[in-house]
Amino acid sequence: MSRCARTPSCAVRLLPLLVAFGVLGRPTAAVQFSDWSAPQNLGAVVNSSANEQHAALSPDGLSLYFSTDRSGGAGGFDLWVARRANPTAPWQSPVAIPALNSPASEFAPAFDPTGHWLFFGSERDGGCGGRDLWMSYRANRHDDLAWKPPIDLGCGLSWPGFDDGPTYFRDNRGVGTLFFISDRPGSVGGRDVWMATHRNGGAFGAPVNVAELNSAADDSRPVVSPDGLEFIFTSQRIGSIPSGATPSSDLWAATRSSTAVAWSAPVNLGSLNTSATEAAPALSADATTLVFNSNRAAGQGGLDLYVATRTKVN
Amino acid sequence: MTARMRFVRWCAVALTMLSAAPAARAQEHPVTIGAAYQILDFDDLFFPVGVNLDVTAAIAGRFAVVGEGGWSRSASEQFGLRDVTTAFDLAGGVRWILSRRRIAPFAQFVLGLERERIDIERFGADTTANLLVQPGAGVVVRTSARQQLFGQVDWRHVAERSDATNALRVLVGLRIGLD
Secondary structure (H helix, E strand, O other): OOOOHHOOOOHOOOOHHHHHHHOOOOOOOOOEEEOOOOEOOOOOOOOOOOOOEEEEEEEOOOOEEEEEEEOOOOOOOEEEEEOOOOOOOOOOOOOOOOHHHHOOOOOEEEOOOOOOEEEEEEEEOOOOEEEEEEEOOOOOOOOOOOOOOOOEEOOOOOOOOEEEEEEEEEEOOOOOEEEEEEOOOOOOOOOOEEEEEEOOOOOOOOOOOOOHHHOOOEEEEEEOOOOOEEEEEEEEEEEEOOOOEEEEEEEEEEEEOOOOOOOOOOOEEEOOOOOOOOOEEOOOOOOOOOEEEEOOOOOOOOOOOEEEEEEEOO | OOOOHHHHHHHHHHHHHOOOOOOOOOOOOOOEEEEEEEEEOOOOOOOOEEEEEEEEEEEOEEEEEEEHHHHHHEEEEOOOOEEEEEEEEEEEEEEEEOOOOOEEEEEEEEEEEEEEEEOOOOEEEEEEEEEEEEEEEEEEEEEOOOEEEEEEEEEEEEEEOOOOEEEEEEEEEEEEEOO
């Protein structure tokens, strides 16, 4: 049930109070964190000799979703989930999520803050062409196999080319923002970060290029923190750790002091990156755990999932 | 023990102690039936429309057993999709009538089941059923020998596996006494 959840109506009804007490309209104090710990491979229970990539942590921290091309799925890359009994318990063996998968590929799952909704990219039939944005719903946010058949987010958001890597947050005014990756016309270069907003449960508006986050290289697979003040994404822009003569795929981050202002210039998350691929970050609900994929040496094979943590310092 | 559990246990203990108190005045009618308009305000879902029906039967002293059934409806949009949530509840418990004066307070405690149906455009419907615990209190205004207007406020706790949600329920209605 967890009605919290399912609608932004509470925030809307509390709007007069929030205004009266000055909660709205002033910059949100950003939480300060320690540096990220050294990344750890999630191990052979989660990772395999196939590719594991594009992780998402459920809001309760008990489910780890990811995209993998291991055998046992419906075809291509599929969405799988590993569960754990509590936030400090080890992950259990992952299982495929039949309700979300198709003979085509599925990528980049991302929860809404309630855990009832899941966004992802898929190349299945029925979208606008190419890779498109899809979403699904479950009434019971603790049941990882109870997703409804997905629906596409429509050609207002997706276009016939590449759309993927969704990440969503909603502020205390009931305004939701879906960031995603697209190579549509209007991009700064290659794949760019785009965003679309909606208010109070309405449909998403037209996508807008988030120019301050983009570069002439590919910028992709982002995650936005639950407070909307931190944005971590994948980029091969100049400044990434070189792999031979070209920049490798690295994790970059941008911040902002409130959701009403532009993002800062992205910075390379140096300690997390290597000359191998680091990509597709996922944050826990408290933003202290980061899961990403990498093909750095000493993994299980292909892309593996790695985890790094940090602590709040204020 | 959580604050919620302590509160529920406190309510149960209080009712047990009250039921042992000397009987002073009985409910004036052996049976009452009531109908009310209700609103439910959960943590983040508001049901602006609802009705509740209740039946009481007098037992010892100031106490009556109460059974009630309610229906509430909430409509909204999520991601541009129409969402209609309907909640049904059936509950039973004890009502404590504090006085036979024209304006008299009462308190009640009921346990029951809430069944919720969530119907989202393009996704179809899902139902869930969960236990509810609902202490509350109100005031009756006796407008004639058989009729009472009443207002009531309840705190509804709905348990769902590791989740739980709470609601404030407000009712305004009419009760009729039957002999």
